[in-house]
Amino acid sequence: xxxxxxxxxxxxxxxxxxxxxxxxxxxxxxxxxxxxxxxxxxxxxxxxxxxxxxxxxxxxxxxxxxxxxxxxxxxxxxxxxxxxxx
Numbered sequence: 274x275x276x277x278x279x280x281x282x283x284x285x286x287x288x289x290x291x292x293x294x295x296x297x298x299x300x301x302x303x304x305x306x307x308x309x310x311x312x313x314x315x316x317x318x319x320x321x322x323x324x325x326x327x328x329x330x331x332x333x334x335x336x337x338x339x340x341x342x343x344x345x346x347x348x349x350x351x352x353x354x355x356x357x358x359x
Contacts (some may be wrong), residue, residue, distance in 0.1 A: 280331050283339060287327025293320025305352035322346060 274282075293300055293316050300316045326346060330338030331336035 276333065276336070279336055279340075283327045283336075285327070286326050286330060286343070286357025290320045290322070290324030290327055293323065293351065307350055309357055319350075335351075349350060 279319065297313065297316045297320075300319070301312060304316050305312050325344075326339055326343045329335040329342060332339075
């Protein structure tokens, strides 16, 4: 993937993270799947995480760490959702 595509993906992820704070109700249905308890707090935590990872992806110097972090975060969220869907 090109540096430009990763930068764009990072900016989109950062914007999504910021949206968790601007419009938290929009994230309740999806967040509730992985975090059925204390969903509101998890919306904020996930927003902060996505904002940080997005910025890391957007910046050349931190892109590699951002990729590792985004992969780990995605795997962790998927595992949480799968566990709670059982």
